[in-house]
Amino acid sequence: MQQQRIVYDDTITRRFIIASMLFGAVGLLVGVFIAAQLAWWQLNFGIPYLTFSRLRPLHTNAVIFAFVGNMMFAGVYYSTQRLLKTRMASDTLSRIHFWGWQLIIVAAAITLPLGISTSKEYAELEWPIDLAITLVWVVFAINFFWTLAKRHEKQLYVAIWFYIATIITVAVLHIVNSLALPLNALKSYSVFSGVQDALVQWWYGHNAVAFFLTTPILGIMYYFLPKAAERPVFSYRLSIVHFWALVFMYIWAGPHHLLYTALPDWAQSLGMVFSLMLWAPSWGGMLNGLLTLRGAWHKLREDPVLKFFVAGVTFYGMATLEGPLLSIKSVSALGHYTDWIIGHVHGGALGWNGLMAAGMFYWLMPRLYGTKLHSTKAADAHFWMATVGILLYMIAMWVSGVNQGLMWRATNPDGTLLYPNFVETLLAIRPMYIVRMVGGLLYLAGFVMMMWNLWKTARSGKPVDAETTVVVEPEAVPTGARPGIGAVLTGWPFVFGLAIIGVSIFLGWGSPVRFFVLTGVIVVLGALAFVVARKQREAGRPSWFALVEGRPLAFTVLTLVAILVGGVAELLPTILVKQAVPHHGEGQQPYSPLELQGRDLYVREGCYVCHSQMIRPFLAETQRYGDVSRAEEFIYDHPFQWGSKRTGPDLHRVGGKYPNLWHYTHLMDPRATSPGSNMPAYSWLAANKIDVKAAPKKLALMQKLGVPYTNADVDGAEKRQRAQAETIVTDLAAQGVQVAWDSEMVALVSYLQRLGRGPQDLPKPGSPEPVSSTTGGE
Structure with missing residues (x-):
């Protein structure tokens, strides 16, 4: 038996904290800007890279993966070393992880405004960046589990359980959801299609929130909250129940994002049931955190760290009550596609994650630099600015969302729509968009104040790497x-x-x-x-858990089993959905080469951000948009485009509803066709040219994905593309509009005119496009 001096690697923690704050400020600034764009469309400036639809994915990725991601890594590296009483296994792997993650963030910041996107929410990054994420995550996992193997602490503390679940589950989610075939270095198509793709995406999307924004932050809560309160965790037994129930149940809940869609009813029901059950373990964790403060409540008056932690855990409780509530079918019918969902997501990201990050930073930075916090008063001011800011944001979105849902479904006594023009609902909620922007601006101002406070704190001290002495037995983990x-x-x-x-x-x-x-x-x-x-x-x-807790490999395998059960049970039955869905009439017809080009432009411009393509089985929706969407209509959609928010109306039946001229005018100047719209103008589409030579390559790749294009279709793709384009160009020319046949405008119009139309609905060559008498703006 001998003593060993351990010097912790706190440099990696400092780096991740600094990166988190810098990228966090950028992400929040972009968020405030796009919030302002919803209220004042002029702020899109007519520049492709600054449109709301391209910047919104940048905002979400910056907040989730750059701000919270770097914060999470900082907390994991700091606490893991102390809980295992050992330095991280490899400083080199730690550095590779840090710089690799920052390069990924920079790559996202460059590609997303350029329109290089998969359109899959929270997974918009294209395949080369996805590969980089996988490699960096593997480096992180190797370093973490290697450190577990060389630990000097026999039992694994609760925080480590949550870190293990995060590392394993995020790897599974990312790999499955990112499966795609590349067309070139900047474009790929999901191997899944339609209903399959929707289920896989929201299995990923919901659990990315669960295992990237929740479980690691819970691990951080279980370490830093007791440290700040100088109290032990309230209940170790409750921690065990909280962990296993959360890990098992969360993975099933993804389908609640797809209620009343073309997803099979059994999958919707499973998602709703497990979402409702999630409320219990989630609140168990919240109460375990809050009750840890028993006997320490008096410290809240003078300790800003505890204020942030308590508020963060409270927002976690609010979000985990609201989530199950929104998963109830009748509530989802009102709230889905509205701003209510936006408020819910931000309550979790900025209320739960953001406030926990601030509390952790305020606690860590003085210790990492061997000094005191520069200004407690500034930290208190930050707390109130952040709390009031996010409450303003959430309340504005609650009011806006409920207002939207009620207006969309409102009918006259004779059963007709009370608000047939979609823009009426948009104009009604514009004041709430302004309130949201004010709330976000207040939150950002508090965040900048924190950066100043912690910069001054760091300047008053110097970097310190903590150390400890451990007693090493002949076998570290006997x-x-x-x-x-x-x-x-x-x-x-x-x-x-x-x-x-x-x-x-x-x-x-x-x-x-x-x-x-x-x-x-x-x-x-x-x-x-x-x-x-x-x-x-x-x-x-x-106890059985005591046996598992001391065996990292067994613990990891059991965690993997717990998360795979739900994923396999839900995803496998849908793998054959393409063959199982009924075909109507002559069956579904793949997109033409020009329509496929237009669909890629629809993805590039981020149209899915504001428009859905899923008409739910409600009377108000069928009156407004047309027939209910059916599963078989999406079997050739790689990726799916159902959307998750309606800032504009649903587009699934827009094909043939308006003439080509209407679409051209609408894209050039949305206010010309839809007065009051806040949609950006896309005038550059008329000047930009499509890559004509890419059409056969796209069809050939779609062949590999199971789309029934023949070799003749591939060989004749360029000819068919031009023939269809010239039909649209001729129609526009007859009405005084001159546009090149290979312009992006023509390709996008061709795609919009195809939406929701089967082979029997498509006009024969030379026949005029049908025009609906229905009014209403997009």
Whole structure:
């Protein structure tokens, strides 16, 4: 037995904190700017790289992956070394992780405004950057698990559990959702299509929120909150229940983003059921955090760190109550596609993540630089600015969202729409957009104040790498006579857990009676597991979790199993959906070469940010937009374009609704066709040219993805492309508009005219386009 001096690598923590603050300020600034663009469309400036639709993905990626991501890594590196009582296994891997992540962020900041995007929310980055993310994440994982292997602490503290779940699950989510075939270095197509792609995307999207913005921050809460309060965690047992319930349940909840869509009903029901059940473990974690402060509430008056932590955990509780509420079908019918969802997301990102980040920074920076916080009063001012700012934002979006939902569905006594023109709803909520911008500006101002405060703090001290002394036994993590891995695999909690999982899989099928019966079975199994565990404890046997907690490999494998069960159960049945969906009439027809080019432009310009392509089975929606969307209509869509927000109307049945001239005019000057619209003008489409030679390459790649193009279709792609384009050009010329056949404008118009139209609806060569008498702006 000997003593060993451990010097922690705190340089990596300092780097990630600085990067988080710098990129956080950029992300928040872009957020304020695009919020202003919604209120004043003139701020788009007619510049392609500054349109709302291109900048919005930049904002979300900057906040999620640059601000929160760097903050998360800072907290993980700092706490992991201390919880394991060892330095990170490799300083080189730590540096590669840091600089690799920053290069990825810079690549995102360059490509997204250029329109280089996959259009998959929170996963918009194209395939070369996706590969880089995978490689950097592997470097991070190797360094983390290598450090676990050389630890000087036998048991794994609760924060480490959440870090393990984050590393494993994010890797699975990212790899599956990013599967694509590249067309070139800047363009790829998802291997999934339509309903498949939608389910995979929101399985990823929801769980990216869960395992990138929630579980690692919970790990940070479990470490830093007790440190700041100088109190132990309220309940270790509650931590165990919180972790396993959250990890298992979260992965099932993704389909609640797709309620009332063309997704199969069983998947929607599963998503709703597990979303509702998530409320319990989420609030268990919140209460565990808040009750850790028992006996320390008096410190809130003078300690800004605790103020931020308490407010952050409270916002976590609000977000995890609101999420299950929005997953109820009747509530989703009102709230989905509205600003309510935007308010909910920002309450989590800026309320939960942002305030936790500020609390962690204020606690860490004085310790990392061996000094005191420069100004407690400035930190207090930041707290109130941030809290009031995010509350203004959320309240504005709640009011705006409910107003939108009610106006969209409002009808006259005779059943006709009370607000048939979509722009009427947009004009009604414009004051709320201004309030939202003010709230965001206040939040940004507080953030800048924090940067100044922490910069002054760092200037008053100097970088310090903390150290400790540990007692090293002959074997750092002795195994002794502990029960083997067989005891883990045959333990009662594991057996009961498998039984509960097996029953849970069937919750989404069948009648309400079956659902309640199965729920009762789950409750009984849980009660039996508790009784058996209690008797084993009374008999003096080691708890099953204690066995697992000391075995990182077993813990990691069990966590992987917990998250894979839900993913496999939901995703596998939809893999064959392309073959399973019914075909109507002559069947679906793939996009023409010109329409495919136009679809890529639709993705490039970010039209999916403000427009959906999914008409839900509600009377008001069918009156406003047309027939309900069907699953088979999307089987050739790589990727899907259902959207998640309607700043403009749904476009799924827009094909043939307006003449070509209307679309041309609308894209050149949206106010000319839709007075009051806040849509940017896309006049550059008329001047830019498509890559004519790319058409056959795109069809050939789509062939590999299962789209039934023939070799003749591929060979004749350029000829067909020009023929269809010249039909549109001739039509526009007859009405006094001159535009080149290979312009981006013509390609995008061709795609818009195709939306929602089967082969039987498409005009025969030489026949005029049908024009709807329906009024209403886009």
